[in-house]
Amino acid sequence: MKVTFPHMGNTYIPVKALLDELGIEYVIPPFNNKKALELGTKYAPEMACLPLKINLGNFIQAHELGADLILISGGCGPCRFGYYGEMHREILKDLGFNMEVFTLDISKKDISGFLRNIKRITGEFKPYKILKAIKKTAEVSKQVDELERLSFKIRPREIVKGSADRIYKSFQNSVLNKKGAKEIKELIDFTRKNLLDIETDKSLDPIKIGIVGEIYTTNDPFTNFRIESRLGNEGAEVMRPVTVSGWIIDHMIKKALGLKGDESYKEAAKPYLGAMIGGHTQETIGNTVLLAKDGYDGIIQILPLGCMPEIVSESILPSIERDLNIPVLTLIIDEMTGEAGYLTRIEAFVDLLKRRKEEGLIAGKRMLSWN
Amino acid sequence: MREKGCYLGIDVGSVSTNLVIIDSYGNILEKLYLKTGGQPIKAIRSGINILADVFGQSIDILGAGTTGSGRQLANVIIGSDIVKNEITSHAVAAQKLVPNVRTILEIGGQDSKIILVRNGVVYDFAMNTVCAAGTGSFLDRQASRLEIPIEEFGKYALSSTLAVRIAGRCAVFAESDMIHKQQTGHSIEDIINGLCEALVRNYMNNLAxxxxxxxxxxxxxxxxxxxxxxxxxxxxLKAKIIIPEYYDVMGAYGAALMAREKMRHKAYKTNFVGFDISKKDYKVSTMECHDCSNMCELIKIISDDVVLARWGDRCGKWSELDRNYGQVSLGH
Structure with a gap:
């Protein structure tokens, strides 16, 4: 039995740590690529959203490498993701691939079912070992996110453009050759040091952009055309509140244990959206409000074409844009998205924010001199 | 008289390639509106050729700017000092001609945009995201299908008494709907008027x-x-719409103005290679890189056996080669 799992940005790093710790044999699909997208687009229903298509491509490519069991998490929110597992199972069956699909749906009601599933894969049931592995995974995922945030801060400030990209990319590749949480953490430490060694302009006050929206398209650089690296290299500091570790820790682990995660976004979203309506709408709305109040210069919302929850966010965002005076750019992605037009919008948005910031500084100075 | 200090702006769009020459005060000396015809390099070269014929040696180009979807390509060919997106260029040009402008509607060959300006800076913008219905190419196609010259197309709408309701959300459906309305016997004038209304409705719903x-x-x-x-x-909109004098070359005008602004602030020499580019030979070749699973499509621009630029790679290892970064290992 060889396990595989879908790609979503850096998710493969904590998942790798988990599987290593549990001693499960696995294959990581090739990084998201055009071929995977082509395969997924070919076999998925046309109206399915982009993440489903890419993941389908991941599974087919992993199958070529010998994988026969797919691990995916189930969606706890009422969005299409909830039935991805079933969709993938059926599509792969129709295509004649002999692959089992395991949905790890951790809900409060069925924690024993979740543990049963883990037992089936690990072939044994040692709660202590499993809990230890989960704890280490949570640590790894947290550190991966912290490393990413560090790269967001370095990119706009680095003197030699591309330095952070080079180090970060090398990390993403080398981590594949590490085994277990300990080795991965060592590589993270090494990479952090390298990033901190980059010469930066400390006096620079870059524009700050928050990225909100659907989790897959915001977190996966292949899907969003490396938006964070591009913005960083254009001189913008990026912040993306919804991260892999946040998802693993708040959404899966804490939920399973009946604990509450950081829910400040819910409070912030309240004037615009009072209830959870699926996907990450509440996060999108709440985080936009929080970032605007935190002095961010602009917000970019990303969603896959046809994403129901984010379509709702998209229609709410103009009100926040008006109320809190923060520009919002919405980018919709599907397999037909043309890179050129997409990049033009990003470039123009960065221009807009830079000019607004300059204008704001001038106006600010004027006000000071009046006092 | 030799005009001192002129600036060149080029906007390479999907349908037209526009060139503008301005003087040091920002006045337009010459504007060209050429069809791109799917061959941007040819369009750029013939544009430069025409300008060379008109001005010959009588002007000095102190700076050049490029914009439009072919801005990178134009930059490589002519050597520009500033490469800017269309939104910024259009806003700069509109503000020059209508200084107190607050809203800019722009519809080009393949895209449409709305730009809001407040206190002299671009405050917000939107660009069509999913469908190109209602842009220039679509109108071109409808005009030729109805065998009406595109220049006359709009006039037909003015003599209509009633606008037929056309489904304008998608270019293909709009065309079927127009054909359907023709078959049921509506007049061409009313159908064209209906189409204009549908496109404006679509613009307002999508962008505004x-x-x-x-x-x-x-x-x-x-x-x-x-x-x-x-x-x-x-x-x-129940409002007066201002059509600026150079409405068809605003992108190029904006690029020229930005080149002027940049070169005035900083005293360096322009990258512009001169009017004799038509004597040089340009070749474009494409290849697919198989070094990793991304399989990027690379574009290579070659002039007289020298590689001017490469782009299209996600990792940057090809595009960086020509920027004298030296060969760097980027993992996969």
Whole structure:
């Protein structure tokens, strides 16, 4: 039995740590690529959203490498993701691939079912070992996110453009050759040091952009055309509140244990959206409000074409844009998205924010001199 | 008289390639509107050729700017000092001609945009995201299908008494709907008028939703020549629409103005290679890189056996080669 799992940005790093710790044999699909997208687009229903298509491509490519069991998490929110597992199972069956699909749906009601599933894969049931592995995974995922945030801060400030990209990319590749949480953490430490060694302009006050929206398209650089690296290299500091570790820790682990995660976004979203309506709408709305109040210069919302929850966010965002005076750019992605037009919008948005910031500084100075 | 200090702006768009020469005060000395015809390099070269014929040695180009979807390509060929996106270029040009402008409507060959300007800076913008219905190419196609010259197309709408309701959300459906209305016997004038209204409705729903369209409103881009669309916008917005004098070359004008601004602030020599580029030979070749699973499509621009630029790679290892970064290992 060889396990595989879908790609979503850096998710493969904590998942790798988990599987290593549990001693499960696995294959990581090739990084998201055009071929995977082509395969997924070919076999998925046309109206399915982009993440489903890419993941389908991941599974087919992993199958070529010998994988026969797919691990995916189930969606706890009422969005299409909830039935991805079933969709993938059926599509792969129709295509004649002999692959089992395991949905790890951790809900409060069925924690024993979740543990049963883990037992089936690990072939044994040692709660202590499993809990230890989960704890280490949570640590790894947290550190991966912290490393990413560090790269967001370095990119706009680095003197030699591309330095952070080079180090970060090398990390993403080398981590594949590490085994277990300990080795991965060592590589993270090494990479952090390298990033901190980059010469930066400390006096620079870059524009700050928050990225909100659907989790897959915001977190996966292949899907969003490396938006964070591009913005960083254009001189913008990026912040993306919804991260892999946040998802693993708040959404899966804490939920399973009946604990509450950081829910400040819910409070912030309240004037615009009072209830959870699926996907990450509440996060999108709440985080936009929080970032605007935190002095961010602009917000970019990303969603896959046809994403129901984010379509709702998209229609709410103009009100926040008006109320809190923060520009919002919405980018919709599907397999037909043309890179050129997409990049033009990003470039123009960065221009807009830079000019607004300059204008704001001038106006600010004027006000000071009046006092 | 030798004009001192001129600036060149080029806008390479999907449908037209526009060139503008301005003097040091920002006045337009010459403007060209050429069809790109799917061959941007050819269009750029013939544009430069025409300018060389008109001005010969009588002007000095102190700076050049490029914009439009072919801005990188134009930059490589002519050597520009500033490469800017269309939104910024259009806004800069509109503000020069209508200094107090607050709303800019722009419809070009393949895209449409709305730009809001407040206190002299671009405050917000939107660009069509999913469908190109209502842009210049679509109108071109409909005009030729109805065998009406595109220049006359808008006038037909003005003599209509009633606008037929056309489904304007998608270019393909709009065309079927127009054919259907023709078959049922509606007049061409009413159908064209209906189409203009549908396109404006589509624009308002897609781009302008939730935005405050304050006056003065400027309408530019090739489609601003269409009186039917202009009239439909005026009815919809209940406001006067200003069509600037150089509405069809605003992108190029903006690029020239930005080149002027940049070169005035900083005293360096222009990258512009000169008017004799038509003597050089340019080749474009494409290849697919198989070094990793991304399989990027690379574009290579070669002039007289020298590689000028490469782009299209996600990792940057090809494009960086020509920027004298030296070969760097980027993992996969």
């Amino acid at each position: 939703k939730g935005k405050e369209l304050a006056e003065p409103i400027v309408f530019q881009g090739g489609v601003a020549a269409n009186q039917g669309i202009v009239a439909a916008f005026e009815r919809e």
